[in-house]
Amino acid sequence: MKQPGDRVNARDRLIGKKHPPRRHGGAEERNQIVTTETRRRGESEVRENPIDGKATCDDPVTCNHQITRSLYPCHPERGGASATARRRIPVLPPAKVAAPGSSLETVSYESMLRLRRRLAAIWNTLVATLREIFDESAYERFLLRRQTTRSVTSYREFLREREDETGRRARCC
Amino acid sequence: MKLAKVFLWLVVAGLGTLAFATIALKRGEPISAMWLVVAAVCTYALGYRFYSKFLAAKVLALDAMRATPAERLENGRDFMPTNKWVVFGHHFAAIAGPGPLLGPVLAAQFGYLPGTLWILVGAIFAGCVQDFVILLFSVRRDGKSLGQMAREEIGKTGGTVAFIAVLGILIILLAVVALVIVNALKNSPWGVFTIGMTIPIALLMGVYLRYLRPGRVLEASVLGFLLVLASIFGGQWVSQSPSLAGVFTLSATALAVLIIIYGFAASALPVWLLLAPRDYLSTFVKLGTVGILAIGIVIVRPHLQMPALTRFVDGTGPVFAGNLFPFAFITIACGAISGFHSLISSGTTPKLIAREPQARMVGYGAMMAESFVGIMAMIAACTLQPGTYFAVNSGAGMVGGSPAAAVATISQWGFPVTSDQMSTLAAAVGEKSLFFRTGGAPAFALGMAKIFSDSLGGTAVMALWYHFAIMFEALFILTVLDAGTRVARFMLQDALGHIWKPMGRTSWYPSIVTTSALVVLAWAWFLWQGIKDPLGGINSLWPLFGICNQLLATVALCVATTIIVRMGRACYMWVTLAPLCWLLLVTFSASWQKMFNANPLIGFLAHARQLAAGPTTVDLARRILNDRLDAAVCGVLMVLVSMIVIESAMVWVRVISGSRAAQTSEAPFVQTRFAEDAI
Structure with a gap:
């Protein structure tokens, strides 16, 4: 499903198809990673404010970006909910505030x-490319097709x- | 984030501009080859990010929701949805040939600037566009070939003319590549032994694959490659052996006869025995060597010795005669745009594309990689001292007939070179002489050996690198030769099958032998003419090949423009029409000059007249006939392509004026089963 901020392909534009916004797991998962990480280190943690339901945390330095993510779960840049962001590497807290030893080890x-x-x-991918170029994959497909x-x-027979x-x-010149 | 991206692209553009400014404006001192690499990389990045994206979104409207033939017609044989990187590699391996290596080397006679500019600009706005557009249109038509698309979209005449043009172009191409190999191997026992050994090695691979380890192609290719390396060392031993060196020292005539026999055998023998294993071996060496060359250039960062522009832009060049316009564009050919790519883009590749948007990366991206190979070839040629470059690449008839005269003539032009230098260089690469080795292959091998030996092993191993480079090019070329002869044979069989059915049976031996012989005789005619030409043959045949290749690209762009118009997107037809107009200008003016120019070094008919007026020689009549035949080939191709252009233009006018419906013969839309992923 498309997200706000994602590119709309030509066909969708043509038929006027609209995609309802959907929350991806990416941002949540990432937050979860960070939260688990911080919890394990016993430093700070993002949690929901019981009054207004917004995210808050103990340490403003480490949690600034976590709050941003919680507030903008679907924003491609801030919340990182787009497909690109889903693939993005989880952002870990700066090393200077990490507890000695464990976080660096985890990062590495x-x-x-x-x-x-x-x-x-x-x-x-390289091996698959070579196998395709050198017809090894074609032979395997042949074996599969012929059940032999x-x-x-x-x-x-394949040849x-x-x-x-x-x-x-x-063959090209 | 967006600002950061804008900043990044501004940096890329700025860097590219700086590199172009350095290449274009620096005069009188050698510049680093890295400027060419930086200019190329920045141009490709910008072209891919912006122009190809524009084509994909606005002109072609790539549709991730549409099922490709690989998905709809999947049969595990021809049609197979494949990973985009795998298709990219497969496509690149198919389009990369000797053309982008040899064309830029020959065009370096004008200096490095014109060739580099055309390779980059031509690739971004013409070559990549052609490959991308034809690939996508073939994908939308169930993987149809260029000829079929021409027939359906332009008309029956267009299809027939395209068929004749392709066959004619194949014949000329095969003659030219055969000539290049003859010129590279004549009087070179080391080279002849190494290349000769690739034939039994290929046969051995064929037997190994069929009987010992069925289907283990990569394994067989690695073994074949090791054996080829061993044969390079063996070649050194042979060249130093007084008894064996004589056996493998062959004249151009003897080599031509052997290559003609080889071409016939490769076309008539079963594919598994010679053609397929050689193809595998060639691809293996090709991919590896191109990669190594790129790394070598980055490590060594050689300086370009050739000036940005030489005096030969006026058309008096010794490598081939003709002005910068149009001959630089004709000569570079495949490095910027190649008509042959349209055959590959409408052949195997469209049957492997899993989703439409991948056509951008495969079609546009693979041609950028091919163009980069052209830039590397240009760098390799321009790292040589200009004097050496001209001594190697000039025909005997152009620079005086003897090494001493050649040295004097070339030095007089302002490119100092001495006989001693040439002898030392020849000894360093294990050759007796490097004079008059026209065709571009030896010059490229010298440049490549210089880069390789500078990065690994020094001058002590230069001879090995040189012969490795010669082997690499020869392997490339022989693969084109045997595959091309076979393809032409099939085409001829198809055509003759309409006249007499048994001739169309591809497994009927009399038909195989007859059509193979006809095809081989056709290219052998031109090859023979080339080796007997005192000007080196390349002077007349390479431009002819370039014209053929670019005319085929013209046909492909005609088909592409017609389809864009019939899609109802006439407002974007300029993306293919602009390169089409440029190519028409270039090919037609080059063809006209090759036919009617008063300078006998350029015009075929003027040369024939000069021969007729000169002293009578044994083969005078044949040489005059050859010139007239070359002129006729040029003329016929011009007429054929004109017919396609006129027929296409009529379709455009009818569709744009509304007298004909804007409809194409696309396969009906079927939603992909990967729709969820596509969204």
Whole structure:
């Protein structure tokens, strides 16, 4: 579903389709991460004001941005509820106010984990690209389609099936 | 956040402007190649962020809700929704060929400035637009080819003319790439051995894939690559062996005969045995080497020795004759815009696109990457001393006939070079001589070897890098040669099948042999003409190839403009019409000059007249016939393309004036099953 601030595609504009605003889990999840983090450190925490229902917290320095997020859950920049923001890295409190040891360790562990995930994704895409370019994926799809296994016979059939297409594939100058 | 973005793009624009100013205004001293890289990267970033986005949103109205043929017709075979990065890699591997490497090297005779400007501006406003638009239109028509789209959108004549033009262009292309390889390998035992070895290596890979490890293509390609590397070392040993060196030292004529035999064999043999494994091997080397070259340039940050503009902008260049306009644009060809890409964009790629918006990244983005390859080639050529560059790239007939005369002539032009320098350089790269190696491949290999050896290994390994570069280009070119011959064979079989049905059967051996022979003979004719040409062959054939390539791009842009008009978006037709008009201006003026220019170095007919008036030689009649044939090819292509342009223009006028409905033959809208993701 689209969010306010998201780009509307041409077709939607054409048919005049409107998307009701929806709260994404992204901002909440991120707040939750930060809240859990701060709670674990026993420093400050965002909580709902019992009088006006707005967010508040003990430490204005660490919680400023958390309050902003709570107040603007759907705002792409402030609340970070857009699709881009969902992918954004959770913003952690500045290191200078973090308790010694634990937060830095968590930051480094989490960033390492994220880096590892990203590297793995890049590697997987690279391998998938090479497998597509070198027709390995096509052969696997063939095996799946024919419900057969990798063998000299099946590969021969695969080559026969693709011979016409491969022969007609122009190579650029 | 928005301000930060605006600031970021202003910084990119400012940096790009600074780089362009440095490239354009600095005179009299070498500049760092990094300025070219910075200018290119900033231009691509701005072009992609703003112009391609404008095309996607306003002109083409990419629709994330529309199901692509890959989704609707998914069969696990041709149609398959694929990850956008995978399609990008696949598309780039298919469009990247020897053209963007050789064209900029040849165009460097005008200096680095004109070529660089055209590669960047041409790519952003013409090449990338063509690839993107044709890819999207093919996606919206169930992956139809350019010819089919031309037939449906322009008319029957357009389709037939497009078919003839493509076949003619293929023939010229194959002759030119064969000539490049002959010029790179003549009298080079090291090169001949290395390239020769790629044939048994490919056969071995074919057998390995079929019988030993079925389907393990990446594994076979790595093994093949290792064997090719071993053959480079083997080539050094062969070139130093007194007995074997003689066997592998071949003249241009002998090499041409071997390449003609190879072309026929590759076209007639089963695909799995030679064509497919060689294709895999070539792609493997291509992707790796292009990446390494980019890294090498960034590490070494070489200085450009070639001036920004040379005296040859007046048309007296020794690499090829002709003024800056139109010949620089014709020569660069694929680095800025290539008609051939439209065949790929309306071939395999549209059948893999999972969602319409991905066409922007694949079509526009992959062409930007190709253009960057052209910039790298320009850098490689311009890092050479200009004297060396001209000594290598000039035909014997252009600079005096002997090395001593060539050195004197080139030094007289203000590009000092000595015989000793050339001998030392030749010895450093393991060659006997580097004079008169026209075609661009040896010059590019020299530049690449210089960059590589400066970043890794020093001059001690320059010979290995040089032969690695030659092997890389030759592998590229031979792949184009065998695949192109086969494609042309299929096209001919399809056409002859309408006359006599058995000829259309692609598995009937008499048909295979006859059509293969016809195609090979056609390009062999031009190849033979090229190797017998005292001016080096490239002088006449490369412009002919460039004209063919750009005319094919003209056809693609005609189809694109017609579809945009028929979509009811005539107000945006300028996005394809402007590059179309430019290409028409360039190709028609180049064709006209190649036919009728009074200078025998440029005009085919003037050259024929000069030959007729000169002393009688054994092959005089054949050479005159060749010139007239080249002129006729130019003329026929001009007429064919004019027919397409006129027919297209009539459609535009009818639609805009309202006498014809603004309708296209798009496949009906079907909502994608990824609609939730799309939103």
